[in-house]
Amino acid sequence: MMKVFLFALLLPMCSVQQEYHPEKIWLFSKVEYTGNIPADRNGKHLQNRPVKLFCYLKVSKKIKAPDWQTALIYGNQYSVEVMPVTEDSVAVGTLKDSQSAVTIKADSGSKLVQLVFTLQGKIEKPEAWQFILNGTLNGKSVYIRSNEPMVELSPDMMP
Secondary structure, eight states: OHHHHHHHHHHHHHTOOEEOOOSEEEEEEEEEEESSOOBOTTSOBOSOOOEEEEEEEEEETTSOOOEEEEEEETTEEEEEEEEOOOSSEEEEEEBTTTOOEEEEEOOTTEEEEEEEEEEEEEOSSOOSSSEEEEEEETTEEEEEEEOOOOEEEEEEEEO
């Protein structure tokens, strides 16, 4: 009986979500146009633009990366796609306001991971954190929370 009681006490502790600690998080948004930029008859650009949200994580090469599944960003839920980064530095784009180039570099003991987000819908009760990333690592739930602001990049024209 005592073993069952101890097991019942320890079971919830095993399934508690743990925080995963990357070295750095960069969160970006970028408008991507395919073909011509949509405009009204007066030539004014239309506000209904497809926005791409993505982030880069700088993590230690020694630590295994989680399998990321969902992200909560500003009250919306997104699915997560992991994109491999093979270089030590990535030219992300240019800042919308200042037109400064944005390049992300990893240290010798670190690597970069790119995550691309696809909108799944709104959530009923938004979290206080602006950005929450959920996944699994070694069969356990892990998460990252951040209130870093999202950086808006200049629009891209896609072919």
